[in-house]
Amino acid sequence: MTWCDLWKDKLSRDCSYQGLYSCTVVLITGANRGIGLELVRQITETQKPLSKVFACCRDPDGPKAQALKALAEKHPDVIMVIRMDVADPKSIQQAALQVGSSTTEQMTSTFNTNVIGPMVVIQEFLPHLRAAAKVHGKPGMSCRKAAVINVSTLGSSIELAKEQYVQFKLLPYRTSKAALNMLSVCASVDLQKDEVLCVLLHPGWVRTDMGGPNAELDVQESVQGMLKVMESMSEKHTGALLDYCGHTIPW
Structure with missing residues (x-):
């Protein structure tokens, strides 16, 4: 076995834990309650490494989004709450622009x-x-x-x-x-x-x-x-x- 083969074997072992969340960036719709909210919570608190969770809901400032806002305040470097109404194409476009801007800022910040x-x-x-x-x-x-x-x-x-x-x-x-x-x-x-x-x-x-x-x-x-x-x-x-x-x- 060559040194390169040894490194490849090490890589397969080192990275095997990544599983479903190897992408490290997750976008969740309907994130303010129920299954969506719990997905945000569990992914944020259990999946590592994780760079960003975009938590989307129709009304981030409304009473039904208070639990999501509290979770985002607990993990400000990971969770970004975004306004998005999946029934409104313009709202979806605006959310996509916001996500794109955030990932560019993240690259700059990391550098x-x-x-x-x-x-x-x-x-x-x-x-x-x-x-x-x-x-x-x-x-x-x-x-x-x-x-x-x-x-x-x-x-x-x-x-x-x-x-x-x-x-x-x-x-x-x-x-x-x-x-x-x-x-x-x-x-x-x-x-x-x-x-x-x-x-x-x-x-x-x-x-x-x-x-x-x-x-x-x-x-x-x-x-x-x-x-x-x-x-x-x-x-x-x-x-x-x-x-x-x-x-x-x-x-």
């Missing part, structure tokens, strides 16, 4: 968090990184000297995307992490002259709010693995994408 944010952090802390590397005095690179460690994901791999995407869509997350990979590789080249290490780490499938309760690792196991890998890093690892066990992930 701001996963790409722009790390870029600015590196830029602003670069003088401190250079100073730390200089004070250390010894040649070479290591986390004990000066390092930038960006958290990426197996889902950022373009080479593995065809096998992964059906089970783990999360388009804004995947594309932003792929961009983070490029940012980090470019930074590793720029920081090489200062002997500042720059590496990407995939923490594994972890039982967090995003990873869900069925993930294979708890947070402690993931962090222990990453710290062990970080301890062993040297200049030969700069610009690499590794998992929490130290295995190289293909771009």
